[in-house]
Every structure is written in structure tokens, then in C-alpha cells.
Amino acid sequence: MHHTNLRFVSPNARKAWTSLLTFYTIGHMAQRTNNKAKRRPVKIVSLFSGAMGLDLGLEKAGFRLAVAVECDPVAVATIQANKPRLRVIANRIENITTGEIKKAGNLKRGDRVVVVGGPSCQAFSTAGQRKSLEDPRGNMFREFIRVVRELRPQFFIMENVRGLLSAAAKHRPLSKRGPGYPHLEADEELGSAFRRVVSSFKRLNYYVAFDLLNAANYGAPQTRERLVFIGSRSGEKIRFPSPTHDKNGKNGLRNWKTLQGAIGRLNGRKHEFKKFRPKKAVLLAQIPQGGNWLDLPKRMRARAIGGAYKSWGGRTGFLRRLSWDKPSPALVTVPDGNATCLCHPTRIRPLSVEEYACIQQFPDSWKFSGSTTQKYRQIGNAVPVGLGRALGMSIRQALRRSPRSYARGKVECISADLMHRLRKTKRTCVNPPRMRRYPKAATLSRWLQGKPRARREIELLAATEVRRLLARLTLDSTASDLQLIAAR
Secondary structure, three states: OOHHHOOOOOHHHHHHHHHHHHHHHHHHHHHHHHHHHHHOOOEEEEEOOOOOHHHHHHHHOOOEEEEEEOOOHHHHHHHHHHOOOOEEEOOOHHHOOHHHHHHHHOOOOOOOEEEEEOOOOOOOOOOOOOOHHHOHHHHHHHHHHHHHHHHOOOEEEEEEEHHHHOOOOOOOOHHHOOOOOOOOOHHHOOOHHHHHHHHHHHOOOOEEEEEEEEHHHHOOOEEOEEEEEEEEOOOOOOOOOOOOEEOOOHHHOEEOOOHHHHHHHHOOOOOOOOOOOHHHHHHHOOOOOOOOHHHOOHHHHHHHHHHHHHOOOOOOOOOOEOOOOOOEEOOOOOOEOOOOEOEOOOOOOEOOHHHHHHHOOOOOOOOOOOOHHHHHHHHHOOOOHHHHHHHHHHHHHHHOOOOOHHHOOOEEEOOHHHHHHHHOOOOOOOOOHHHOOOOOHHHHHHHOOOOOHHHHHHHOOEOHHHHHHHOOOOOOOOHHHHHHHHHO
16 A cells, blocks of 8 residues: 555654655565576686587586687687587687677676686696796686686686696706705795786685586596686685595495496497507507506516606506596597507597597587597597586575675685695605706705795685694695594
8 A cells, every 4th residue: 555545643654654665665676686687697708618618517507608719710610510609709818808708798787797717728737848837828817817807707717737736837847956956946836836826816806716626526437637716706605516426436426437338338439539650559459458558568668658768757648548447537638649648448549539528528419620639639628518517506506695795805725635735735846866966865855945935825725614624634644534534
């Protein structure tokens, strides 16, 4: 009933009623506006889109792709072959303005937007030369941050390789580390590149959480670890997705998916693949499933892997043959390479393009443009679709949480397991004694003076609940110790 039809005992009563009605009307309109905003689709701005594994996963989580930015003509052709209606900006990101992205994506004021992407990671990958920020590709994260700073999306997701956690901002060759050479500069310590990335995120004034996620824990038939940053403009609490699978099926989770379960159904289909060189094929025929060069007779090993035999480290990628009953290792861009071999379990060939796509969880209908080599590169650089979907569901949950202005400008690790690993980061890696100018351990200790500066700063990134857990552990504690403490 309208208030003009009511009788009031005094002018003050009429004034109070009018104020109450106005308050109710404004609140009701605000609620309707808020509900309408919640019904609007969340738009995705995809940077460094590649073959679109991450984007397809986000679509499965209910988001809508608005625009893609990709400079590789072959990847652009792949996007256009599968999504002809999607607006694609085919240019280098450093040559693109945020205004162009807004226009291409038809982004309006009030739109719910998430910026996503994986800046070029070869500069940090342990499979590469690790030139880090000295490599132009290592600075592409700055372009990602620029777009976030200028576009101010509600959320962002940036993913990269695990190697970013341990990369130095300034590369020093292994042959020039150790006694007899200058002491390390701060930017030459392991983890210093990651420290720069964190500083850049802090300046955005977003709340940013990061974690290291294994795709196998989210249903991908592949043990692929990716470093993921999720940022919220209003400081909403970020929770990374809970695993759905486990290596041994613990805690009621399903077992990791196996290679057999993923690609066994492709038997009988036509496969596209590169061929091994004849000498490598002969060696691989002597290696069992799940084996590598170490399964060859000792007399053959040195010749089999050449100069790498005198090197050090695991070298597990040499003459590697996969196992049916385990997930695939992380897919590489060159499956027939010397140190990146991915041989089929029962056939003397690399995994095929079709098998690659299946392991990365692309739809069977997804088409890849380019040569065989270019297809391997596109698929090998992608994020598994299942992991993309899991990250999208995390954003969906965060959209329902309340803003926390006090959390803005904070970057934190919300995983006790990852934080414990980061605390163990060495100051640097050096060659073994047989390859050093001064092999004595005491000499090396004097050269490695002081606690790692990067580690001190990284320890400050632990979330409050993580810090409480870590206070009860020593650096020698194992992952099992951490699980026991967390369970109490």
C-alpha cells in the first residue's frame, strides 16, 4: 500500500515511514542489479592462447571466451579452425594496447572478466638453457601483468613451469660457479627470478595466491606440474581445487589415470608421428617399458647418450620408454629429442600427435594446424583441459565469496607442502667435485657464504595457516612429517 493512503499520527511518523520505504526500494534495486550481474557470463580474455588447452577447460567450467591474443601464425590457424567466430588478435602482445583487447572482446563497463594465460616459459624450463629474465621470452610475464594492470579484471590466472620457482634472474653458466669465481650476486641466486615476479604482482594491488599443481591429481593421464597464480581484484579468498585423484588412491580419491587408459582406445587409428633415427630405434628396441638408457648393458651406455654420459643429474629423458600402467611424464615439445624422448610402450616410435592430444585431454574433434613438428609444439605447450576446468571451478567459488580489501596487495602461498619445498631451495647449483676447479667441500662452503637471500623473502610469503604448520617442522622434515602434523 502506498504511504499516501495511510494516516500518520505525526509528521515525524510520516518522515520515518518515507525513509524506510526509500531504504527498502534502493536495497531492492541494488539486489536486483547484483543478481542480474551474477547471471551475466564471465568473460575470458585469453593471452598467449596457443592451442587453447586452458581456455577449453575454463569453458567446461562455464566461462565464455571473449577474445584470444596469439602471435604464432600456426597456433592462430588452429584457433580459427576450431573457433571461427572467436575474435583473435594475431600480433605480439607487446604491440597490442588494452584498448584493442577491449574492443575485440566487446568488453563493457561492469562485465565480469578473467584474464588468463601462460607467458612463454622456455626461459625458465629445466629442459632449456634457463636464460631466465635475460631471455626476451622470460619477460613476457611483464606484458601479462601490464594487461591486468590496465584492464583491471575481476580475476586473473597466470600459469607457468615449475622451473620458475628456482630460476635465477641473472644466469651464470655452471662452468663459472664455485671456488675460483666471483661470489654470487643476489640476482644469481636460485629463486631470484620468482622473487621479481612476486614483486610485480604485489604492485598490482590484487590478492594473489599461488600453488604448484600436478595435472595427474585432477584426472589428466600425465604427471605435469604447473605453477599457478590466481589473483582477485577485491581480495576474495582463493582456494585452489582439491585433488580428485591420487597416485595410490589414498583418502578416498581415485587412482591416477594411466597411459593405457588414456590412449589404448586409439589402437587401430591412423597416427601422425615423427620417426626415430635408425640408431636410436635399435637402442630403444632393447629397453623395456618404463625404462631408459640405464637399462642398456653398461658397455653400451656411453656411446648411446654421447657427451651427456660424462654429465650429471638424472638424465631420465634419454632413450626413455613409457609404461602402460603409469601416467605419461610431462609432454615435451620434441618427443624424439636426445634428452626428451617419449617412446611408445610397445612400438618403436614417439607418441603420436593423436596420442599427445588425448593425453592433454583435447576433444577428439579438435584440429591442429601446421607440420607434425608444429603440432607437437602446440600440444606439448598446452595446459591439460582437466586442470583448466579445475582452476575455473576455483574462480567460480571465489565469485561467491565476500571482498576483503585488507588482503589486496598481498601475495601468498597457501600450500604447506610447496612452502616446505621452497624453504629447502639451495642458493645455487654447482658441478660435482670432479668437474670443479677446486673440488674440496670446505672450499665450496666458504664460497657459498651466507643464507640464501631469496629464501628469506620467500619464507615471508607463507599464508598464516601455512606458517603455523611450518613452525612445527625443520628443514629436514619430510612430506610424510608434514601430513602427520596437518592431520592432528
